[in-house]
Amino acid sequence: MDKFTTLTGIAAPMPLVNIDTDMIIPKQFLKTIKRSGLGVNLFDEMRYNLDGTEIEGFVLNQPAYRKAEIIVAGDNFGCGSSREHAPWALLDFGIRCVISTSFADIFYNNCFKNGILPIVMPQEVVDVLMADAKKGANARQTVDLVAQTVTTSDGQSFGFEVDGHRKHCLINGLDDIGLTLEKASAIDSFEKKNAVLHPWA
Amino acid sequence: MTARTLYDKIWDDHVVHQAEDGTCLLYIDRHLVHEVTSPQAFEGLRMTGRKVRAPEKTIAVPDHNVPTTLDRANAATMTEDSRIQVQALDQNAKDFGIHYYPVSDVRQGIVHIVGPEQGWTLPGMTVVCGDSHTATHGAFGSLAHGIGTSEVEHVLATQTLIQRKGLNFKVEITGSLRPGVTAKDITMAVIGETGTAGGTGYVIEYCGQAIRELSMEGRMTVCNMAIEGGARAGLIAPDEKTFAYCMGRPHAPKGAAWEAAVTYWKTLFTDEGAHFDKVVTIKGEDIAPLVTWGTSPEDVLPITAVVPSPSDFTGGKVEAVQRALDYMGLVPGQKLSDIKIDTVFIGSCTNGRIEDLRAAAAILKGKKKKDGIRAMVVPGSGLVRAQAEEEGLAQIFIDAGFEWRLAGCSMCLAMNPDQLAPGERCAATSNRNFEGRQGRGGRTHLLSPGMAAAAAITGHLTDVRELMAETV
Numbered sequence: 001m002d003k004f005t006t007l008t009g010i011a012a013p014m015p016l017v018n019i020d021t022d023m024i025i026p027k028q029f030l031k032t033i034k035r036s037g038l039g040v041n042l043f044d045e046m047r048y049n050l051d052g053t054e055i056e057g058f059v060l061n062q063p064a065y066r067k068a069e070i071i072v073a074g075d076n077f078g079c080g081s082s083r084e085h086a087p088w089a090l091l092d093f094g095i096r097c098v099i100s101t102s103f104a105d106i107f108y109n110n111c112f113k114n115g116i117l118p119i120v121m122p123q124e125v126v127d128v129l130m131a132d133a134k135k136g137a138n139a140r141q142t143v144d145l146v147a148q149t150v151t152t153s154d155g156q157s158f159g160f161e162v163d164g165h166r167k168h169c170l171i172n173g174l175d176d177i178g179l180t181l182e183k184a185s186a187i188d189s190f191e192k193k194n195a196v197l198h199p200w201a
Numbered sequence: 202m203t204a205r206t207l208y209d210k211i212w213d214d215h216v217v218h219q220a221e222d223g224t225c226l227l228y229i230d231r232h233l234v235h236e237v238t239s240p241q242a243f244e245g246l247r248m249t250g251r252k253v254r255a256p257e258k259t260i261a262v263p264d265h266n267v268p269t270t271l272d273r274a275n276a277a278t279m280t281e282d283s284r285i286q287v288q289a290l291d292q293n294a295k296d297f298g299i300h301y302y303p304v305s306d307v308r309q310g311i312v313h314i315v316g317p318e319q320g321w322t323l324p325g326m327t328v329v330c331g332d333s334h335t336a337t338h339g340a341f342g343s344l345a346h347g348i349g350t351s352e353v354e355h356v357l358a359t360q361t362l363i364q365r366k367g368l369n370f371k372v373e374i375t376g377s378l379r380p381g382v383t384a385k386d387i388t389m390a391v392i393g394e395t396g397t398a399g400g401t402g403y404v405i406e407y408c409g410q411a412i413r414e415l416s417m418e419g420r421m422t423v424c425n426m427a428i429e430g431g432a433r434a435g436l437i438a439p440d441e442k443t444f445a446y447c448m449g450r451p452h453a454p455k456g457a458a459w460e461a462a463v464t465y466w467k468t469l470f471t472d473e474g475a476h477f478d479k480v481v482t483i484k485g486e487d488i489a490p491l492v493t494w495g496t497s498p499e500d501v502l503p504i505t506a507v508v509p510s511p512s513d514f515t516g517g518k519v520e521a522v523q524r525a526l527d528y529m530g531l532v533p534g535q536k537l538s539d540i541k542i543d544t545v546f547i548g549s550c551t552n553g554r555i556e557d558l559r560a561a562a563a564i565l566k567g568k569k570k571k572d573g574i575r576a577m578v579v580p581g582s583g584l585v586r587a588q589a590e591e592e593g594l595a596q597i598f599i600d601a602g603f604e605w606r607l608a609g610c611s612m613c614l615a616m617n618p619d620q621l622a623p624g625e626r627c628a629a630t631s632n633r634n635f636e637g638r639q640g641r642g643g644r645t646h647l648l649s650p651g652m653a654a655a656a657a658i659t660g661h662l663t664d665v666r667e668l669m670a671e672t673v
Contacts, residue, residue, distance in 0.1 A: 016524070017517035018397055018497050022635040027616045031266065031282035033240035033289050035350075045637045050623070074517045076398040079431065080635060081614075082333040082347035083238065102398050105367075105433045106333060106347050113351035163365065165224045176351070177251070180359045183218050183226060187254075187361060190217040190228050198214075200454035200462045201230045201326055 002115040003173035007096050008142040009069030011133035012059050017074035021107065024078065024086040038085055039092030060093075064136035070143065072126065072133045073100040077118075078107025087114045097143050099150065101126050112166045113176065117145055125150075125158045132156075145171060204472035206369045207438050208404045211344040211469070215327050217361055227364045230326035230343075232356050233312045234261035234299070236290040237616065238331030242354035243293040252297070254360040259299040260321050263287045264311045265616045267304050269579050269606035274305070283617065297357075310582025310608035313337040313550040317421065318582055320450025324439035324466040329356055334550045334632065336427040340420035341447070342439035342469045344404070347428065368478040370403035370432060371471075374411035376485040381666040383560065384419030385552060385630070385649035387411065388426040389491045390483055393501040400432030403479060406471060407437050411485035417446040418556035425551045426632050429498040438470040490665050492537055493634045493647040495525035500634070504652070504664045508535040528636055529644050530624070537662050540646070544627040545576040545657040546639070547650055548606075549613035552630035553581025555588050557650040561630075562594040564654035564668050570602040571660035577604040577619070579611040601657070615639045628656040 029041045047058050054061045060068060071077075071090075077100040078086060087110045090098070098111070099119045111118045121129065132139050132152040139153035145167060151157040169176065180187075194201060205213070218226040232255075239261070246252070253259055266283035267273065276284060287304065294301035302309045308319065313334055316322040328338045328345035331353040338345035352362060372391055391407075392399075405427050407420075415423065420437045427435025444463055447453045454462045489503035500522075502509070510533035511522040526532070531540070547553075547561050558578065570576045578598045580586035586608055589595050595605050612619040613631035621627055621643025630653050634645040646662060655663040 015517060015520070017521045018499075020497075020633075020635045022614075022633070022638050026637050026641070027614050030237050030616065031280070031286055033244070033285060035241050045641055050641070074521075076401070076431070079397055080333065080633060082331055082335075082349055084241075084331075084349035084351060087349075102401055104398075104431060105401055106349060106428075110349035110351065113349060163224075164222045165220065165363070176363055177249075177355050177358050180226060180355065180361060180363065184359075186218045186226070187228070187359060191360075194228070198325070198462075198465065200323065200458050 001173045001175065004096065004115055004117050004145055004170045006142065006144045006146065007069060008140050010065060010067055010137055011070035011072050011129065011139065011141045012065040012068035013130050013133035014059060014071055014073045015130055018076045018079055019073055020080035021078060021083050021086045022080055025083065025089040030083055030085050035088050036092055038089035039094065042089040042093045067094065069094055070097045070099065070141055071095055072129045073098055075101045077103050079104040082106045084110045087111050087116050091116055099126065099129055112170060115170065115173065117143065117170060119143070119150060119160045121158060121160055128152065128156065204475040206471045206475045206477065207342060207406055207436055207469055208344065208369055209475070211325055211327065212366055214325065223365060225364050225366065226361045227327060229329050229356050229360055229362060230258060231316070231321050231328045232259045233316050233328065233330035233335065234259060234353070235265055235312045235330070235332060236263040236286045237265045238350050239293065239353055240286060240289045241350050242357055243297065245354040246357060251358045253299060253357045256298040258360065259357065260316065261290055261294045261299050262302040262309055262312050262315050263290050263304055265610045265614065267609040268617050269609045269611045269619060271607060273607060278618070307583040307587065310585065311550045311553060311610055313425070314553060314581035314585065317341065318450070318584055320447060320453035323447055323453060323462070324443055325469050329362065333428045334425050336433065336435050337421050337425040337550055339424035339427065339434050339436040340417060341443055342436060342466070344434055344436065346433040367433065368403045369476065370400060370405045370479045371477040372405050372407050373409040373482045374407065374485050375409045375482060376411060377414060378411050378485045378488060381490055381651065381669055382488050383649040383651065384415050384422035386488050386491045388423045389498070389501045389647065390488045391481065392426065392430045392498050393491070394481060394483060395430050397429060397497055397499045398431045400427060400430040403432050405430070405432045405435040407435055412437060413440070416556055417442055418554040421554065422551055426498065429632060439466050490649065490652055492652065492662055494529065494531060494537060495522065496528055496634055496636050497525070498632070498634060498647065500525060502537060504537055504662060506537055508533050508537065538664060540662045541626070541660060542628045542646070542656050542662065543575060543625045544621060545570070545574060545653050546612040546627055546629040546631065547577070547653050548579030548581065548611055549631035550581065551632040552650050553579060553585065555585050557630065558585070558589045558594050561650040561654040562597040564651050564665060565601040565658070566597050568601055568658050570657040574657055574660055576602060576657045577606055579606040580608050582608045612639050628653045628662060
């Protein structure tokens, strides 16, 4: 997993609420056995016509946002399925950070496993960031995970909260499985104890 | 000792390690696996030389991609990429030595129907699967939720998950349901009340008389859609109905082990005075047969209502409702019961169990679907299908003009050939009405199996109670 410390990039405004995982990556693209290559199909049905041509009005098709690295989104981003293809597609497109008032739990969790930082901000802050993002390509926002701040193109800075463990893993690009396997003896003793207490489990 | 909720108790019994910041390593009792969200996880194990830590607790079944037509043994019924995913699961199950129900096995079906049916899911367990509808298993009083593929790999390798505890959310449904109102209406009513983000960060415990009165099948329907309310997991305390359902299942304990298990399971309830961070109470008798009109499960109204207007909403929802109405081809003020449909889909992990098929067949018995309607029943498992045939339900569906399919996820998410065409409108017993969910441009109305059957007969969304009156 790539480390995440600071990021300065173009932020794409997506004010729609309840952007779900079927919008982020429709099911026909889940038939892959790889993690990569999904970026071209990110937001596929919002982004392309049936004949494959681009839908001009869609934000990521606009010249200013084609290289966006941040999305500022409406409430409840990532609701729906557990498909990790959603963060894989975002990452493959080049998105490293999504900012919203709220995220669906599983999507939120999946982001951290893939080096994407989801940031929860109150509505009034999201409103400011959304307005800033709408200024276009010159409006580059800066996300500093170490300092836990987001700064707009005109220098307004806002703090955000993030779980300490997740921050640590993201900053250092750590693999969860490796960390957990360091606790193998605790898992062993849990299993021994459980075999007596709940032998059917 | 402090009073604890059911969620607290199951959680406490599975903590392997707790870090100072509260992050826990939680032991996982059952790991269910399907073909879509697992190939990258198995590949990860291969690349790092890791094994599946507890293959005896890992159960795999292909369901999302598999065709449900009778000719599916013919490999040509699957697209190449679907076939590769199913073959990858065949191979991974073999290589890593996990339990497996291949497409050819009569026990194959939707992973959330197979797990309980085979007795893998039991009260008090932690159950995970790379699928958000894992919440279904909460009906047994097990802590069950969906995980992403990275976590699938984590569970395969360590039989644990890194978790922080969620908050407790009590949803009480008091009194009894009225005739024609089902578990599906309960779960949709809750989402209508709390919104699709209302459960975010919480684990829901469903309780109250109306929940107690539900069968295990109905309870699974309720818990299944906890995720549509934003909650990762929904729980129902186990009781005699739960024990009766589990007893004798192939992987349920037997003899003395069964007795010991039941003794433990009887401790799995929320203590008097335990703290809930959020409480919602709905009167069972206030719930009407419901249907969705928009593209979010929270866009739900009684069948007797009319299509709302964007001006009925505030904030970001105004734009979302306008977009939903445009997508769904509906106008504000239109009666929901006037909406004509093209297709009826009965099935999915929400409503693909025997009781769902019985409810639909009760409405369809001796009747025919309206001409021109495409209607299909996709049983949730091969065993549900066999039972429905034995009970004569299959013949009722066939006589009514429905296609009688083999088991799979089918048109719930349309990863197999069962899809809607652009603009095609479907009355579906599944769980998500998102844009494009059942096929690009497809329009989905979620409802109960009885309501789906009623719509098939009339050709438009219909109050099932009108057809029930006819049969009396």
